[in-house]
Amino acid sequence: MAFLKGKYGVLLAIAIIVLILPVAFPSNYYFRIATLVWISALAVIGLNLLMGYAGQVSLGHAGFFGMGAYAVAVGPTHLGIPPVASALLGAASAGLLAFVVGRPILKLRGHYLAVATLGMGILVAMVLNNEAQWTGGPDGMPVSRLVLFGFKVKGPVMWYWITAGFLFVGAWLALNLVDSPLGRALRALHDSETAARVGGIDVARHKLIVFVISAVYAAVAGSLLAFFDGLVTPNTAGFLHSIQLVTMVVLGGMGSILGSLVGAAVLVTLPQALTVFHDYEHLMLGLMMMLFMIFLRRGIVPTLRDRIAGRVQ
Amino acid sequence: MKLKTLMMGAVTASAVLVAGSALAADTIKIGSVLSITGPASFLGDPEDKTLKMYVEKINAEGGVNGKQLELVVYDDAGDANNAKTFATRLVEEDKVVAIVGGSTTGTTMAMIPVFEDAELPFISLAGAVVIIDPVKKWVFKTPHTDKMACQKIFEDMKAKGISKIGMISGTGGFGKSMQAQCKGVAPDYGIEVLADETYGPKDSDMTPQLTNIKGTAGLQAVLNPGFGQGPAIVTRNYKQLGIELPLYQSHGVASKSFIDLAADAAEGVRLPAAALLVADKLDDADPQKAVVTGYKAMYEEKSGQAVSTFGGHAFDGLFILTDAMKRAGSEEPAAVRDEIEKTTGFMGTAGVVNMSATDHLGLDLTAFRMLEIKGGDWMLAK
The missing domain is CATH 3.40.50.2300 (Response regulator)
Structure with a gap:
């Protein structure tokens, strides 16, 4: 597993997983689950950049996710904007909102961003719930099917490849970012803000850049989910979804891109696998989360990687 | 490694369960996705209990068309995205022939395209009128709007x-x-x-x-x-x-x-x-009295909770479906769908149901x- 450390190792691993899985899939249901994993993983990668590298927590990331999702629902329906342009617009407005929220907050030291994003996420969800003439209110609204070059994008298999493509590009960009001067600056300020500042790093600016990037990741993932489901509901922007995204990051491993994928995969597939326990489903889910956190404290991927590396030596 | 073992365990467990259900060939598989937990649990919970207790009762009385019913229920926790995933699972994995479920309008609307594509009759338990207006070939609902x-x-x-x-x-x-x-x-x-x-x-x-x-x-x-x-x-x-x-x-x-x-x-x-x-306060001459007192007594005895109208919607949905299966003489989805649409004079907990090609609800103000x-x-x- 040592090869997973390198940038290309991670991309190779993702590519292999994406290419091999369909061979083993007996039905569309599996394609749907995998697609949901890719979409979540994309949002989680963005959040992981913020949490794992900039050391900031966002408790309102579903708000950005919801903005992306509702952009492709509201844009074409109410404003006559083409779906793809709506998605871009959604990503841009999520980035802008992150900028506006983050700019004053990130000048402060400590976990103020968590509090600010918590409020922001709830506000977004409230707007989506209340502006029923635009958003359809709590019951949500339909999203028209995506048509690309006169070709209807339809069915879990096609979305499997599209979302996998987005995940791959998302992971590639994130890995490059981590490897860039920005990434190194982030790691420096993650370890010690004071030291980073002494080293000449503009701490607030670097945090802000990553926060905006992570918001855009979430919005793109949201747009993909809305296209895929053909329906958006305010739940996508809800507080519980924000918590779910944070949990995926922590479970998979903070600061690990592959961990983002693993965290998303575990949290999306576990509830499906656990339905066999019927009434004890939630109990089992809780139990497994506890076991993961006790035995794989730094997240699944980093802990396992170190453990295996240790064994090899 | 622990993760792998756990996942393998879960996979094996589900594989065993799937194999077990495949063995029982002479059953009719009915699917349901309900919001049993989460903010809409006050809808999903009585619906879940109602479906389970009545499927058990129907089976004890010999089933439908001589076959036993098999009910597959999933909990979407009130989330439309989950509902759609479970709907796909019912169609692709469990291979159900009909669906009674969808506690909220949001979850119902998310599931409709899945069942329409699969051409399976779907009786929703949610309130809003958008579910059946405009009329969708495969979609019906039981609660009044x-x-x-x-x-x-x-x-x-x-x-x-x-x-x-x-x-x-x-x-x-x-x-x-x-x-x-x-x-x-x-x-x-x-x-x-x-x-x-x-x-x-x-x-x-x-x-x-x-x-x-x-x-x-x-x-x-x-x-x-x-x-x-x-x-x-x-x-x-x-x-x-x-x-x-x-x-x-x-x-x-x-x-x-x-x-x-x-x-x-x-x-x-x-x-x-x-x-x-x-x-209990209805006139004895009221044609609805027997149905509602029967359901109320059964639900309150079996669940130990006060009856709610939401469970009643599930009762109506299940019996509209099984009646249609009896009239069709099979559980073949297209035949059952046609018979559901022909439901007339069905006395449910919500009232008299008279469906038609233009009315997939079939209730009036009475x-x-x-x-x-x-x-x-x-x-x-x-």
Whole structure:
């Protein structure tokens, strides 16, 4: 597993997983689950950049996710904007909102961003719930099917490849970012803000850049989910979804891109696998989360990687 | 490594279960996705219990067309995205022949495309009219719509000579939808809405909105479309402010907990509701009496909880489906769908169901009874 450390190792691993899985899939249901994993993983990668590298927590990331999702629902329906342009617009407005929220907050030291994003996420969800003439209110609204070059994008298999493509590009960009001067600056300020500042790093600016990037990741993932489901509901922007995204990051491993994928995969597939326990489903889910956190404290991927590396030596 | 072992365990467990169900060939598989947990659990939980207890009962009595029913239930926790995933699972993995489920409008709307693509009959248990309007070939529903509740209330108001009302509506999905529907049909009954206030689902005091209503001149009655604890608070505040006008609530408060929460203030409140709530007080000659008392007795005995109209929707859905299967003489989805559409004179907990190619609900206003709360209990309004 040592090869997973390198940038290309991670991309190779993702590519292999994406290419091999369909061979083993007996039905569309599996394609749907995998697609949901890719979409979540994309949002989680963005959040992981913020949490794992900039050391900031966002408790309102579903708000950005919801903005992306509702952009492709509201844009074409109410404003006559083409779906793809709506998605871009959604990503841009999520980035802008992150900028506006983050700019004053990130000048402060400590976990103020968590509090600010918590409020922001709830506000977004409230707007989506209340502006029923635009958003359809709590019951949500339909999203028209995506048509690309006169070709209807339809069915879990096609979305499997599209979302996998987005995940791959998302992971590639994130890995490059981590490897860039920005990434190194982030790691420096993650370890010690004071030291980073002494080293000449503009701490607030670097945090802000990553926060905006992570918001855009979430919005793109949201747009993909809305296209895929053909329906958006305010739940996508809800507080519980924000918590779910944070949990995926922590479970998979903070600061690990592959961990983002693993965290998303575990949290999306576990509830499906656990339905066999019927009434004890939630109990089992809780139990497994506890076991993961006790035995794989730094997240699944980093802990396992170190453990295996240790064994090899 | 632990992860791998755990996952393998889960996979093996599910594989064993799937294999086990595949062995029982002479069964009819019915699927259901309900919001058993989460914010809509007050809908999903009684629906789940109802389906399970009646499938068991049907099987004990010999099943349908000589085959045993097999019920597959998934919990979407009120989330539309989950609902769609489980809907796909019912179609692709469990290979069910029909679906009774969908506790909320959001989850129902998410699932409809899946069942339409698979061409399976789907009987929804959610309220909003968008589910069956426009009519979709494979989609039916059992609960009356909020528009019908508005019409029933306005009928009652008209009979009492009320023409100018104030509204105070919850902003949850239910209240919001009903507010719009009521304002839409009010002119048909010559009713004017002079005051239109709203409150959030978690608000704990509605005195300011009610003060506005109290200050509006010329009102003859107040209508409160809403769900959950909101209407109980409205009712209490209404009494505290000493507003003397008649107060109308919606069918959204038709559970015993509303009377408990609003206590004395609930006295004299009028609302439309399914006959189920007043099962024991119906005339013996009432054709619905046998069905609703039967369901009520069975549910309360088996679950130990007070009956709610929501479980009744599941009861109606299940029996509309099994009746259609009996008439079709098979469980083949297309044949069953045709027979569901031909349902006539079916007596359910919600009322008499007469479906047609243009009406996939089949209920009319007689499905609702006007109730009045008297002495801490529901009474049929005179």
